[in-house]
Amino acid sequence: MSWPKKLRFLLLYLVVPLPLLGFWAGGFYNFITVATLFALIPIIDYVIKDSYNPAATEETHLLQDHFFINVILFYVPLQIILLLAGIFLISHYSLHWYEWLGFTLSIGLITGGGGINLAHELMHKNNNFQQMMSKILLITVCYGHFFIEHVRGHHVKVATPEDPSSARFGESLYRFLPRTIIGSFKSALHLENKRLMQKKQAFFSHHNQFLWIIGAPATIAILCFLYGGWAALLFFLGQAVVAFVVLEIVNYVEHYGLERKKLANGHYECVSYRHSWNANHWLSNALLYHLQRHSDHHAHGARPYQLLKHHDESPQLPSGYLGMIILALIPPLWFAIMDKRVLSYRKENCLNRPRQ
Numbered sequence: 206m207s208w209p210k211k212l213r214f215l216l217l218y219l220v221v222p223l224p225l226l227g228f229w230a231g232g233f234y235n236f237i238t239v240a241t242l243f244a245l246i247p248i249i250d251y252v253i254k255d256s257y258n259p260a261a262t263e264e265t266h267l268l269q270d271h272f273f274i275n276v277i278l279f280y281v282p283l284q285i286i287l288l289l290a291g292i293f294l295i296s297h298y299s300l301h302w303y304e305w306l307g308f309t310l311s312i313g314l315i316t317g318g319g320g321i322n323l324a325h326e327l328m329h330k331n332n333n334f335q336q337m338m339s340k341i342l343l344i345t346v347c348y349g350h351f352f353i354e355h356v357r358g359h360h361v362k363v364a365t366p367e368d369p370s371s372a373r374f375g376e377s378l379y380r381f382l383p384r385t386i387i388g389s390f391k392s393a394l395h396l397e398n399k400r401l402m403q404k405k406q407a408f409f410s411h412h413n414q415f416l417w418i419i420g421a422p423a424t425i426a427i428l429c430f431l432y433g434g435w436a437a438l439l440f441f442l443g444q445a446v447v448a449f450v451v452l453e454i455v456n457y458v459e460h461y462g463l464e465r466k467k468l469a470n471g472h473y474e475c476v477s478y479r480h481s482w483n484a485n486h487w488l489s490n491a492l493l494y495h496l497q498r499h500s501d502h503h504a505h506g507a508r509p510y511q512l513l514k515h516h517d518e519s520p521q522l523p524s525g526y527l528g529m530i531i532l533a534l535i536p537p538l539w540f541a542i543m544d545k546r547v548l549s550y551r552k553e554n555c556l557n558r559p560r561q
């Protein structure tokens with residue numbers, strides 16, 4: 206892979222400072238991150254597509270190139286610094302309500318779109334340090350159970366009715382969000398309890414991962430309150446809510462209406478390239494580290510982002526994820542555009558399921 210292609214994965218670092226620049230400028234400039242992500246980038250996505258796949262001869266070199274993992278690991282302390290800066294600013298400066306809203310939204314979009322996404326990449330690594338970095342990122346957005354549920358739950362049950370993170374055909378985002386947020390937490394709790402029972406370890410013991418999942422964010426919240434009072438606490442919790450809601454909206458987009466067939470033996474067909482929506486838009490794919498090549502990720506969960514491939518046979522989104530988030534927030538518009546694509550997919554695969 207040429208250096209220009211590699212350097213695109215540094216573009217996220219141009220977006221990370223935007224909330225602080227908006228705060229410095231003041232007023233409605235606090236929404237500059239929101240405008241960049243949901244206006245400017247979708248326009249660029251509309252113009253520039255990217256279906257480039259690395260050649261088989263490149264794969265060994267790409268796997269051995271430390272640039273790709275270092276780009277991700279360097280982000281972890283950067284997010285911590287960003288949050289500490291946000292807590293400091295919120296605690297020491299008086300803001301109008303709309304300035305607070307814009308700043309908190311902006312930080313949450315970074316910690317969600319950047320932080321949770323990179324935590325997702327790291328949790329799939331077979332490396333204890335990298336998995337620990339994933340947990341640290343998730344702690345900062347109060348969503349540590351995602352570490353358990355995503356790999357051991359979502360990847361197993363994706364595109365089935367048993368998966369709380371797969372949106373059903375005809376299900377609006379606003380019906381999906383409470384179902385997935387509550388369902389994912391319950392699923393993670395069940396999976397962790399099952400793991401502890403298999404290892405004959407007590408639920409109320411240091412072996413239980415829910416100790417850090419709940420304890421670490423609670424500790425941060427208490428420290429925020431002690432340092433900056435309600436202003437700091439509400440900011441920390443507010444950015445966390447924005448971050449994990451962004452994650453779940455993306456989950457809604459990624460699998461909406463796609464289903465695996467149930468076989469005669471009661472099991473579901475294997476996950477294939479046709480069970481996730483893909484987007485081959487250059488800029489959003491660079492910012493999201495190929496998360497939008499999602500079908501390849503589900504078919505090859507351990508494959509690092511630099512090797513993920515675009516597949517023409519996968520169902521294709523009309524826009525990158527940032528544009529699709531806007532559509533998802535407006536259900537009539539979402540259904541008008543996406544239901545046709547779902548029905549076309551089902552016709553090709555001889556499926557006929559009713560809307561929810």
